[in-house]
Amino acid sequence: MDNTQPELFDGDIGPVRYTFNVPGLSFERYCKGSAITMQPLEAPRSIFQSINNLIIWLVIAIGVMFSIQIVTERSDRTILGVYLFLFALLFLFPIIMGVISSKRRTKKRYSDIASCLNGYTLVLGEKGLKSVTTKGIVIYPWLAVSDLASHKGIDYIAIYPNGFLWIPEDLEGYNSIEVNAFILQKMAAEPNIAA
Structure with a gap:
């Protein structure tokens, strides 16, 4: 099997x-599961990207300070407060809108995702795993587990490139230690496609 083409x-x-x-799964736990399982997939930031961001924010800060100095020399403190409010709004509005749209x-x-709302049946086999929902069946080879x-x-099982499955540790008939050992054994036996 070609490891670069899990399909x-x-x-x-x-x-x-x-x-x-x-x-x-509740929405809060879905968000936490996404954060936990997607974190290893995030690409590290390059030093040049960080330097570019620093330079951009430095230029913006100098511009703001220069504008404030011009305003304070030419006007009273009331107008200075208005300008500071507008500058704060200029920078905070895109950040707030980004957070809202992301949510x-x-x-x-x-x-x-049907399984988040209604649950699913998880089947673990020797060659892969299967998720059965009301909308269909999804089958993954072990090499897709990252x-x-x-x-x-x-317990969250990360599926490459952007998914995860979950199992509550208190689920009836679920022995977390035994099942996790099985999953880790299968992950070690199959080279992961994310690597």
Whole structure:
């Protein structure tokens, strides 16, 4: 099998080792799971990108200070307060709008994923894993599993490039230590496509 093209996986997960009926996930836990499982995939920032950002913000700061100095020499303190408010608004508005739009996109993604709302059936086999939802079946080879993490009673299985599955540690019939050891064994046996 070509490790760079996981879509060529034939869909056979081999003999089934574990099957779990996993409940839905709250929006807060979805956000936390996304943050945990996507973190290793973020590309490190280059030194040049950081220097560019520093230079841009330095030029903006000098411009603001220069403008404030001109305003204070030519006007009274009331107008200075108005200018400072407008400068603050100029810089804070895009940041606030970015946060709001990011939250909306995340909520839309969350509501589009049937397993988050209704839960899913997770089947772990010798050659891969399968997620069965009300909308269909998704099958992954073990080489698509990029990470396994636990946080506040939930085990997250990161799926390359941008997905994850979850299992609550208190799920009936779920032995976290045994299942995690199985997943880690399969991850070690298959070279990960994210690497």
